[in-house]
Amino acid sequence: MSDKAWPISLADVHAARERLAPYLFRTSLRRYPALDAAVGHDIAVLVKHENHLPTNSFKARNGLSAVTVLSAEEAGRGVLAATRGNHGQGVALAGQLLGIAVTICVPHGNNPEKNEAMVGFGATLIEEGRDYDETLAVAETLVRERGLTMVHSTNDPHVLAGAGTITLEIVEQEPEVDAMVIAVGGGSQTVGALTVLRELKPEARVYAVQAEGAAAFYQSWKAGRPVTVPAADTFADGIATRSTYELTFPTILDGVAGFVTVSDAEIAEAMRLVIRTTHNLVEPAAAAGLAGLFRLREELAGKRVAVILTGGNVDEATLRRVVGREI
Numbered sequence: 001m002s003d004k005a006w007p008i009s010l011a012d013v014h015a016a017r018e019r020l021a022p023y024l025f026r027t028s029l030r031r032y033p034a035l036d037a038a039v040g041h042d043i044a045v046l047v048k049h050e051n052h053l054p055t056n057s058f059k060a061r062n063g064l065s066a067v068t069v070l071s072a073e074e075a076g077r078g079v080l081a082a083t084r085g086n087h088g089q090g091v092a093l094a095g096q097l098l099g100i101a102v103t104i105c106v107p108h109g110n111n112p113e114k115n116e117a118m119v120g121f122g123a124t125l126i127e128e129g130r131d132y133d134e135t136l137a138v139a140e141t142l143v144r145e146r147g148l149t150m151v152h153s154t155n156d157p158h159v160l161a162g163a164g165t166i167t168l169e170i171v172e173q174e175p176e177v178d179a180m181v182i183a184v185g186g187g188s189q190t191v192g193a194l195t196v197l198r199e200l201k202p203e204a205r206v207y208a209v210q211a212e213g214a215a216a217f218y219q220s221w222k223a224g225r226p227v228t229v230p231a232a233d234t235f236a237d238g239i240a241t242r243s244t245y246e247l248t249f250p251t252i253l254d255g256v257a258g259f260v261t262v263s264d265a266e267i268a269e270a271m272r273l274v275i276r277t278t279h280n281l282v283e284p285a286a287a288a289g290l291a292g293l294f295r296l297r298e299e300l301a302g303k304r305v306a307v308i309l310t311g312g313n314v315d316e317a318t319l320r321r322v323v324g325r326e327i
Contacts, residue, residue: 005250007191008157010199013164019068020061020165023097027052027166029173029306034277039293041301046174048166048308051280055089055117057311058166059153062188063090065162066151067098075100080148082106082139084132084237085114086311087153092121103148105139107131111237113315131232133242154186154245164192170306171200178303179205179257181296183288184217185239187248189308194255205257207300209292212261214240220249221259235264235318235327238285238311258299262291268327270294274309275323283314284322 028049035045050058067079078101081091088104095102102123106115107130119125126142129135143150153159166189170177180197182190190208197204210218213233220227226249232240262270270287274280289307293300314322321327 005254006195007247007251008160008164008195010196012157012161013168013192013196016065016158016161017165017168020064020162023064024053024060026169029170032277035273038273038277039297041297043293043297043300043302044304045293046170046177046304046306047278048170048306049280050166051282051286051309051312055086055093056313057086057089058163058189058308059086059090059311060093061090061162061165062087062153062159063092063094063151063162064097066156066158067091067094067100069158070149074149078103078148079151080105080139080143081151081153082132082136083153084240085111085118085313086238088118088123089114089121089313091151092118092123096122103142105129105135105142107135111313111315114313117313131242132240154188155247157247160188160191160247163188164195166308167193167196171196174304174306175201176304177201177204177306179207179300180306181207181209181289181293182308183239183285183292183310184208184210184252185241185285186245187217187252189310190256191248191251194251206255207292207296208252208256208259209288210259210261211236211239211267211288212263214242215261216241216243217249217252218259218261220244221253221256224253234284236267236284236288238283239288258296260292260295262288262295264327266291266294268322271322280309281312281314282309283311284318286310286312
């Protein structure tokens with residue numbers, strides 16, 4: 001792949017880790033015998049616990065990585081982000097830690113518990129738009145009208161570098177990792193993984209996963225060009241996007257070894273499996289990678305495969321539906 005397709009470098013990821021070090025700890029990479037047995041095919045499942053970070057999500061890395069590089073003038077204007085919740089929490093946490101005013105835009109009907117968490121970190125919340133893509137358009141208008149500094153969830157190299165620190169840790173914790181299976185919303189984790197692995201472990205493969213009802217990246221990957229879908233119909237709100245992003249799609253198009261989609265039912269089953277075998281709480285988007293691994297079991301038989309529990313911010317109503325097997 002041409003270097004033009006890579007929006008960040010390994011040096012950028014190392015720089016991000018240095019900025020994150022005062023605020024975040026290295027998360028655990030663990031194996032669970034019961035989970036290995038459930039997946040089968042002699043696969044060693046390496047579970048990266050991003051759900052243990054201060055916002056219960058890997059997006060704490062992204063938000064802090066982006067906000068810690070702002071100039072005094074940019075920070076002084078206040079920052080703004082559009083989100084379904086986890087990115088907003090990461091930016092709000094960064095604002096709280098660094099003394100920066102934060103405004104967060106979310107869609108109508110957004111996860112109320114994620115909204116509550118963002119307000120708890122000190123953010124001002126604006127609810128407008130029917131989904132993430134419409135809310136992003138609202139945020140872009142506010143940036144122009146109020147002079148706020150945008151922290152985009154995907155189209156920001158510092159956000160991607162923050163996400164890349166996940167894979168940097170994984171390679172240090174398990175140098176023999178063979179593959180990663182990663183859920184795609186905006187693609188920051190996938191691009192971060194591809195960036196790190198091509199330098200430190202080029203033989204390791206990266207596979208992407210999307211929800212069937214929000215499969216813009218998957219359809220774009222198959223078509224070889226960006227495709228926008230009319231709706232993001234999945235209960236996995238963290239990966240419910242309708243389009244690709246210019247800073248991540250070219251790298252994902254050329255870099256991933258494979259791409260699969262999973263149904264909401266498969267994601268819900270993966271959530272139940274995580275709860276049963278690891279006793280960790282995960283939100284739907286966080287279980288999508290494991291659901292994708294089930295689709296890829298034959299191809300990855302006998303391998304050491306990392307999956308990322310990206311977040312644990314599932315609301316009570318959704319959790320009841322999942323545990324009650326209503327999904």
